[in-house]
Amino acid sequence: MVTKMEEFTPQLKTRHPDEVSLRSLWAYGVIGILFGIVFVKAEIVSWFRIQEMFRLDSFHMYGVIGSAVLTGMISVFLIKRYNAKALTGEKIVIPAKVFQPGQIYGGLLFGFGWALTGACPGPLFAQIGSGYSVVIITLLSALAGTWTYGALRQYLP
């Protein structure tokens, strides 16, 4: 939306969209904090809970992931159904996931790592926060893995 006023004096008080989002970055931090608390309190960050899941000894993680997906699905459905806009005024657009073989190969490799470390990337941050300092090494290794993927990307399917 460009008004006539802005057309003639574009340098006058037109805030860059990035600036607006920068101001509201703290809100993402707050959501992150709440998310981290839930992670620790529901013991999703626990290596033992992940073992129970892969050993089919507990319903806990299946319940967590299943009800999270269901809640997300209903939310996305409602957002699309009512054409909801973001607080920034932007139309909400969710990019489609395009299939590529990496989802299979990379997915399996991540699965191996998930069972070894008992953590996906989110819980790594929460584990460090809740006092397991050695997980800093796990996180640095994960960064090294991401970096190595970036370097080898052109040679991978």
Next chain:
Amino acid sequence: MEWLTRPWPWYVAGPLIGLTVPALLLLGNKTFGISSSLRHLCAACLPAGIPFFQYDWKKESWNLVFVAGVLVGGIIAGLFLKNPAPMVIASATKESLQALNVHDFQGLIPGDVFNWSALLTVRGFILIVVGGFLVGFGTRWAGGCTSGHAIMGLSNLQWPSLVATICFMVGGFVMTWFGLPYLLKL
């Protein structure tokens, strides 16, 4: 206050985690995904001329603020909402793990497997360093992790995310049943 320090049940935690999806969308049209933060950190700290890391990571700084929040959330939960009782672990899992030389069941993660001196053992090195590497390498190759694919992707009915999620689970089952029985005994 007691309900706060007790472990929260899945039917409380799951929906709260699911609500992150609309919260991020409504706040600023952001799609939920945590493993991207690792890519942004690489792009910010050590791009090394690699095309995959040549982009304006500052535009994605919301994602870094978000994971910083997750870390702070972990601190808050660890300091103020800590469960005073030892973890309740399914007895079948506990017995299997005991048979594999895991003996510390007090905290959220086994202290005898994950600690600084264990890093110098083969078992600790594989679980901490190799495991971490696989998490970082695998999630990026797959284009997302449990949050980006399993929660965000499935919420948006994306079939490639279903493929990825199934592979995450298959990988986890294979490592748990065929890898860990050897690796934990090292």
